[in-house]
Amino acid sequence: MLDTILQQLIIGLTNGMVFALVALGYTMVYGILEFINFAHGDVFMLTSFLALTLVGLFDLQGASGASLAGGLCLVILTCALFGAGLNYVIDRLVYKPLRKAPKLAPLVSAIGVSFILQNLGLFWGGMPLKVFGGGNQAAAPKAFPDILPAHNLLGAGSGLTLMPKDVLVIGASLVVMAALYGVVRFSKLGKAMRATAQDPAAARLMGIDVDQVIGATFLVGGGLAGFAAVIYSLYINTIHYQMGYQNGLYAFTAAVVGGIGNIPGAVLGGLLLGLVRAYSDQFIGAQWQPAVLFGILILILIFRPSGLLGSTAREKV
Amino acid sequence: MLNVANMSASYGAIDVLKGISLRVEEGEIVTLIGANGAGKTTTLMCISGLHKPRSGQLTFLGQDIVPMAPHHIVRLGLVQSPEGRKVFPRMTVAENLEMGAYTRRDPDGVKTDYERVYSLFPVLQERKTQPAGTLSGGEQQMLAVGRAMMAKPRLLLLDEPSLGLAPLIVARIFEVIQTLNQQGTTVLLVEQNARMALRIAHRGYVLETGTVTMEGTGVELLADSRVQAAYLGE
Numbered sequence: 351m352l353d354t355i356l357q358q359l360i361i362g363l364t365n366g367m368v369f370a371l372v373a374l375g376y377t378m379v380y381g382i383l384e385f386i387n388f389a390h391g392d393v394f395m396l397t398s399f400l401a402l403t404l405v406g407l408f409d410l411q412g413a414s415g416a417s418l419a420g421g422l423c424l425v426i427l428t429c430a431l432f433g434a435g436l437n438y439v440i441d442r443l444v445y446k447p448l449r450k451a452p453k454l455a456p457l458v459s460a461i462g463v464s465f466i467l468q469n470l471g472l473f474w475g476g477m478p479l480k481v482f483g484g485g486n487q488a489a490a491p492k493a494f495p496d497i498l499p500a501h502n503l504l505g506a507g508s509g510l511t512l513m514p515k516d517v518l519v520i521g522a523s524l525v526v527m528a529a530l531y532g533v534v535r536f537s538k539l540g541k542a543m544r545a546t547a548q549d550p551a552a553a554r555l556m557g558i559d560v561d562q563v564i565g566a567t568f569l570v571g572g573g574l575a576g577f578a579a580v581i582y583s584l585y586i587n588t589i590h591y592q593m594g595y596q597n598g599l600y601a602f603t604a605a606v607v608g609g610i611g612n613i614p615g616a617v618l619g620g621l622l623l624g625l626v627r628a629y630s631d632q633f634i635g636a637q638w639q640p641a642v643l644f645g646i647l648i649l650i651l652i653f654r655p656s657g658l659l660g661s662t663a664r665e666k667v
Numbered sequence: 668m669l670n671v672a673n674m675s676a677s678y679g680a681i682d683v684l685k686g687i688s689l690r691v692e693e694g695e696i697v698t699l700i701g702a703n704g705a706g707k708t709t710t711l712m713c714i715s716g717l718h719k720p721r722s723g724q725l726t727f728l729g730q731d732i733v734p735m736a737p738h739h740i741v742r743l744g745l746v747q748s749p750e751g752r753k754v755f756p757r758m759t760v761a762e763n764l765e766m767g768a769y770t771r772r773d774p775d776g777v778k779t780d781y782e783r784v785y786s787l788f789p790v791l792q793e794r795k796t797q798p799a800g801t802l803s804g805g806e807q808q809m810l811a812v813g814r815a816m817m818a819k820p821r822l823l824l825l826d827e828p829s830l831g832l833a834p835l836i837v838a839r840i841f842e843v844i845q846t847l848n849q850q851g852t853t854v855l856l857v858e859q860n861a862r863m864a865l866r867i868a869h870r871g872y873v874l875e876t877g878t879v880t881m882e883g884t885g886v887e888l889l890a891d892s893r894v895q896a897a898y899l900g901e
Contacts, residue, residue, distance in 0.1 A: 538769075545755050545766050552753035555715055557741030557770035557818065 353509040358628040364516050364585055366624020367523035371578035372601035373608065373616035374530065375437070375571030381547040381611035382567050385453070388460040389440060391598015392467035393572055397433045397579035398589040399474045401425055402494055406481025411495040418497065426522075426580050433576020434569045441568040446561075464594070471591030491590040494583040519581045526577055527617060530570070534613060539566055547611065607647050609660025618658055623647070668693045668853055669714070669745070669822055674723030676706075676713050683709045685877040686723065691822060696844065696854040698864040698885070700898055701874035707857040708750050710874070711824050714855075715747045716740045727822070742770050744821030748828065750857075752811040756800030760791055763799050763810055767817030776819065784813035787843050805836035812843065822853045829860045841867055861898035865889045873898070 372394055379387045405411065408421040440463055448456040476488030483493060498515045502508060534540035546553040546563045554560055582597070583589050600623060608619025623643070630642040650658065669691040676684040683706045691697045701707050712718040714725060716737040725733050727745050735743075754763050764784060768777045785792035788809040794802060799810055808828055815823055825844065829837040837860065845867050848854050858864035865871050865885040873881040873894065881888065888894050 541758070541762060541766065542769065544758055548755045548757055549753050551717060552749060552755065553766070554717060554737040555741070555747045555749055555753075556766045556814070557738045557746075558766070559736070559738045 354632060356510055358632045359625070360510075360512060360516055362625035362628030363621065364519045364624070365627060366621035367519055368578050368582045368585070368597070368620075369601045369604045369623050370617045370620025371523060371526070371574045371581075372597060373605040373620045374527075374613065375575050376602050377605040377608070377610055377613060377616040378543070378567050378571050380605070381613075382543065382550070382564055383445075383449075385445070385456055386460065386602065387437075387445075387571075388457070388598070389463035389467055390437070390571065390575060391594035391596075391601065392464045392471070393433050393437050393440070393594070394575040394579045394582070394597060395589070395591065395594030396436065396467050396471050396474070397429045397576040398494075398583045398593070399471055399492075399591075400432050401429050401580045401583050402481055402492055402589060403474075403479060404428060405495060405497060406479055410497045411481075413497065414499070422497070426577060429580045430573045430576040433579065434573035437568045437572025437575065438565060441565060446564075464598075468591055468594065471594075475591050489591065491588045494587045494589055496584075496587055498584060515584055519585050522577075522581060526574065530574070530613070533570075539563070543567060603644070603647055607650055607657055609657030612657065612659045615657055615659035622658075668728060669855065670724070670726045671710070671714070672724040672726075674710075674713060674720045674725060676709050676718060676720045678709075683877055684713070684720070687874065687877070687879045689872050689879060689882070691853060691855050693853055694848075694851070695869045696848050696856060696867055698856040698858055698868035698871040699874055700858055700861040700864055700871060700888075702898075703859070704876075705874040706877045707874055708826055711747055711749075711826050711855075711857055714740075714745065714824060738770070741818060744819070745824070746815050746818040746820035746822070747824035748811045748815035748826065750826035750830065752804075752807045754799040754802075754807050754810050754814065757798055759796050760799055760802070760810055761795040763814050764791075764795075764817050767814035769818075771817075771819060777817070780817055780819065784816055787846065788813055805832050808832060808836070808840060809843075812840065816847065816852075820852055822855060823847065824855050824857075826857045827859060828856070829858060829863060837863060861894070862889070865894075 372391065375390045376387065379385060404425045408424065410418060410421045413421060444459050444463055445456050448459060472488050475482065475492060498518065500513060503512045503514065503517065504510055534543060542553070542558045542563050543566070545556065546558060546560050550560055601620065604619035604623045605616045607622065608615030626646055627639060627643055631639055634642050671687060671689045673686045673688055674684055675682065675686050687710065689699070699707050699710060709718060713720045716732065716735055720733060724731070727743055730743065732740055755766060764781060768780065771777050790806055791810055791813055794806065799807060802810060812825070812828060828840050841863055844854055844856065856864055856868065865888050868885040870884050871882065871888045872879050873888070881891065881894065
């Protein structure tokens with residue numbers, strides 16, 4: 351029993367880390383623009399196709415030692431840059447011209463971008479790459495090879511399984527989140543981001559180029575989604591052109607439950623979502639996953655409508 | 668130093684400013700007084716570039732600032748402490764001051780200016796690690812003025828620094844404005860508290876429903892019967 355509980359803890363944390371990383375992108379953009387970037391989950395999805403393509407290109411399947419580690423670092427770096435760049439370009443091309451438009455215009459455009467990215471994912475999945483399994487079935491889920499060594503770090507006899515990929519997902523996510531915290535808390539850009547989120551007009555009066563700060567926020571959020579795409583793919587071993595929709599919605603929910611606009615809240619919400627999901631799958635049954643998960647989240651929101659770490663009172667003027 | 672010529676501005680279909688002209692010379696304290704809704708804040712928003720005038724000229728140090736973005740205007744040394752203070756509530760007092768110095772590239776000068784702000788408003792030093800949202804209204808106003816000082820303004824725009832504050836704190840803030848001016852900062856002060864403003868100002872303008880109706884030295888306006896009747900409650 352204890353082994354089961356601990357095992358689900360590992361599963362919940364690893365999944366939760368992915369939700370948290372994607373949730374950060376939603377929450378940071380919302381914090382500054384009060385806008386839900388519905389295409390964010392699809393940036394995550396499209397980057398996972400890049401990750402798989404690169405794994406094939408670098409021939410990482412069956413690689414080991416230094417070539418695996420080096421290749422993996424290169425995949426992570428490229429994917430983070432790709433996610434960042436894609437998110438940035440979307441903002442400049444689609445959202446920026448709509449900055450002063452009524453709020454529904456960018457929202458509907460974001461949903462539109464989400465579909466366009468899914469279409470690109472479908473196209474990408476139809477390319478005849480060997481790593482896609484020959485891949486004429488554009489819409490079929492693609493197997494992402496298990497490139498990390500698959501052995502139990504706790505020993506073959508242990509009732510609990512802790513794989514190298516679990517350690518990688520949790521460890522690397524923690525490092526990335528700590529780095530994000532440091533940037534937001536201490537760097538000049540991070541302070542400008544917080545100032546802009548708290549009062550954009552006052553930020554402008556202090557000489558902050560708000561437009562530049564918004565661009566940087568999309569870069570950072572996209573980079574996190576790109577990173578999340580790699581670790582998700584390594585962990586789940588399947589990618590699909592529609593996976594951005596569900597994962598994006600889960601991550602968005604995590605951001606709201608944690609308190610939208612609140613960075614630690616997104617991490618808390620993501621981990622909570624991952625853990626609740628893992629335990630509900632174990633003890634109630636995976637067929638009830640969405641109902642149980644969202645039932646609990648709705649309950650949380652009834653008692654804390656601004657989310658767990660969201661401010662409960664309106665700010666004094 | 669600052670020249671506003673025949674400037675008009677509107678929000679949607681509503682004309683807020685109907686061709687106002689005013690100027691501020693280096694070294695002056697100039698005040699813009701008027702009732703609520705006269706267009707005082709809009710005037711400052713146009714000068715800072717947050718609202719674009721519909722027509723008219725705006726020059727600062729001989730440069731046309733109408734097409735400039737707000738962050739470029741700040742870099743010229745034209746800095747505003749906005750109405751309602753607008754401090755960053757979840758950032759500490761020290762971080763708020765740091766945001767004031769956002770455009771500066773002289774760390775030594777910034778350091779000196781922290782000391783200057785803290786010596787003028789010692790309470791800010793006591794509370795420097797506290798989130799600004801937890802300060803009292805008077806302390807937030809001090810912070811808002813201090814934050815604008817950190818930008819090392821050549822011309823400081825102050826929008827209603829006395830709004831909602833106790834008389835003792837208002838007196839302290841006006842004292843600081845005079846000190847800053849004596850130390851070389853030019854000031855354009857927007858106020859509803861006409862008496863206080865005219866007392867410290869070299870010159871003043873009266874704004875009524877988007878039009879400048881009177882101008883003169885502080886002393887002249889204080890003595891003017893129309894100003895007394897309308898703004899000084901006499």
